[in-house]
Amino acid sequence: MQMGDVAALDLISDLPQSIIEIILTCLPIRDAVRTSILSTKWRYRWATLTELVFDGTCVTLCNDRSLLEKSIVNFITRALFLHQGPIHKFKLSTTYLQCCPDIDQWLLFLSRNDLKELILELGEGDWFRVPSCLFNCKKLTRLELHRCEFDPAPNFKGFSSLRSLNLDQVLVAPDAIECLISSCPVLESLSLTYSDSLDLNINAPNLKYLYLEGEFKDVCLENTPLLVEISVAMYMTDDIAEHFEQSSSCNFIKFLGGVPLLNKLVGYIYFTKYLSIGDDPGRLPITYSQLKIIELHQVSFEDMKEIMVVIRLITNSPNLTELKVSGSSNSLAATEEEYDLDLWEKECPSDCSFNHLKFVKMTDIAGVPHEMELIKFLLKNSLVLETMSITPCVFLKDRKLSMLIDLVRFRRASDQAEIIFVQN
Numbered sequence: 403m404q405m406g407d408v409a410a411l412d413l414i415s416d417l418p419q420s421i422i423e424i425i426l427t428c429l430p431i432r433d434a435v436r437t438s439i440l441s442t443k444w445r446y447r448w449a450t451l452t453e454l455v456f457d458g459t460c461v462t463l464c465n466d467r468s469l470l471e472k473s474i475v476n477f478i479t480r481a482l483f484l485h486q487g488p489i490h491k492f493k494l495s496t497t498y499l500q501c502c503p504d505i506d507q508w509l510l511f512l513s514r515n516d517l518k519e520l521i522l523e524l525g526e527g528d529w530f531r532v533p534s535c536l537f538n539c540k541k542l543t544r545l546e547l548h549r550c551e552f553d554p555a556p557n558f559k560g561f562s563s564l565r566s567l568n569l570d571q572v573l574v575a576p577d578a579i580e581c582l583i584s585s586c587p588v589l590e591s592l593s594l595t596y597s598d599s600l601d602l603n604i605n606a607p608n609l610k611y612l613y614l615e616g617e618f619k620d621v622c623l624e625n626t627p628l629l630v631e632i633s634v635a636m637y638m639t640d641d642i643a644e645h646f647e648q649s650s651s652c653n654f655i656k657f658l659g660g661v662p663l664l665n666k667l668v669g670y671i672y673f674t675k676y677l678s679i680g681d682d683p684g685r686l687p688i689t690y691s692q693l694k695i696i697e698l699h700q701v702s703f704e705d706m707k708e709i710m711v712v713i714r715l716i717t718n719s720p721n722l723t724e725l726k727v728s729g730s731s732n733s734l735a736a737t738e739e740e741y742d743l744d745l746w747e748k749e750c751p752s753d754c755s756f757n758h759l760k761f762v763k764m765t766d767i768a769g770v771p772h773e774m775e776l777i778k779f780l781l782k783n784s785l786v787l788e789t790m791s792i793t794p795c796v797f798l799k800d801r802k803l804s805m806l807i808d809l810v811r812f813r814r815a816s817d818q819a820e821i822i823f824v825q826n
Contacts, residue, residue: 426451431481432460449484453491453519456481458498467498475504482508488516497525506533518563519544529573547572554578560585568593576600618676622656629661630692635670652680654711655687662688666695667715674698678707686718693719694758700730703772706745712776713749716756723758725780728765729773729795746775755815756784765793769805778812787816793824 417425426434426448434448461473474496492512499505505522512520513535520542524530531551542561546568553574564586569579570593583589584605592609594600597616604612605625614621615635623629654677658664669677696715702708716722762780767773781790792809794802809821 422447423451427453430459431456432477435481446484446486449486451485452488454481454485454489455491455493456496457494458496471498471502474498475502478508479504482511485515490516491519491521492517493519493521493523495521495523499524502530505530506535509533510535513538516541518542521546522550523548524550546570552578554582558582558585560587562587564589566591569595569597571596576602580605615670620653620656621676623658623660626661628663630663630665632661632664632666633668633670634673634676636672636676638672638675652683653677654680654714655683656680659683659686659688662690662692664690664693667693668695668697670699672700674701674708674711675705677711678705682710683714686714688718690715690719691721694721694723696722696724697726699728700766701727702730703768703770703776709745709772709776710749713746716780717750717754720756721758722756724761725759726763726765727776729767729770743771743775745772746779750779754783756780756787758786759784760786760788762787762790763793764791766795767792767805768795768798769801769808774805774808777809781812781814781819783815784819785815787814787819789820789822791822791824 422444426437429437431448431454434451437448438445456474456478458474461470461477464470464473478494489512492508494505494508502524509520510533517539518541520536520539521544522530522532523546526549529549529551532547532553534555537555537558540561541563543563544566545561545564546566548570549572551573552569560582565588567583567586567589568591574582579594579600580603583592586606588608589606590608591611592604592606593613594602595613595615597614597618599617599619600621601619603622603624607625608628609626610628611631612623612626612629613633617637621634652659657677658667696719698712698715701712712727716725759780762784764773764777777790777792781787794805798805806823809823
């Protein structure tokens, strides 16, 4: 081959179609559009992409916000106008667009182009109201909405193919959320964050992953037998606290009484408090045979009902491998005489043993009696324990030595168990 022949080769134009598609998919949309200048074979090849992602970098940034917003709107509008074929994924993530009327037109266009994934993340300011044409996207499999108003039409029958739903700071009536969830028969992942005083009944027979964060007056997992992961963070207001005090039904059973396949449970602020509300469930009607990871944050070890939540969870999880608990003690000066320590002998089965628990991490520990009883109970009954990490709370000073002495005295069922006392 001569040098002239090498120079004449057009390697870029001769790339297979599949390789070109991969390259375009990996590029930011702005750069993908620019590839039209590479050769005639690349011209408008980007216009056949089935995934379009727009953010603040799709245009040149400037200090004039109105000009910047106009540039983004023009870029997206032109990109959709030139596009050819189906659009399976559309993501708009920018702080420069707020309540923009052009979004309605874009969604109308997308609803006619086999849209399967829609993600809208808009900036601060006026909340965007989702147009009714969204509910015509019958092929949606993933929907993520952030900072908007969401109001399904009365005749809306649901998204029959939706598998993932994420609503973050979305204004929507509680009954509308319940109706939406129950109208998505194959829904597998549900995330509701920064919700406000919701009273929620979740009916989702195929749901596997649940994340809740916000103010919840009540949550009932009515029909969720396939749940494998739950993560909950609850914020407490005076109204919700008053609602809790008036409640008589058992929150533990309503929330965890019908999830036999649960594999991971993470409860943040006020979660154990929420589970402790209502009538005593007594012996649980369920064994969490699949539950391997439990994380409970800010447990009040002065509250006997919260302690019972912890006991019931761990003693009904025979295959537990990892346990993390953080304390929220309010009475550092308490003594053993002020506590009913017989609780552990009365409520914990005499034959209880953890045959798979290898790692325990306890943080913000104040050394109050029930915290120490939990540590003693775990050390005594964990046959294969490898590591127990204990981090005292920052306010604990004089009692660190006495806590260490007690820890050394506790009997360990596992010869391999190592206690790590983390100084702070």
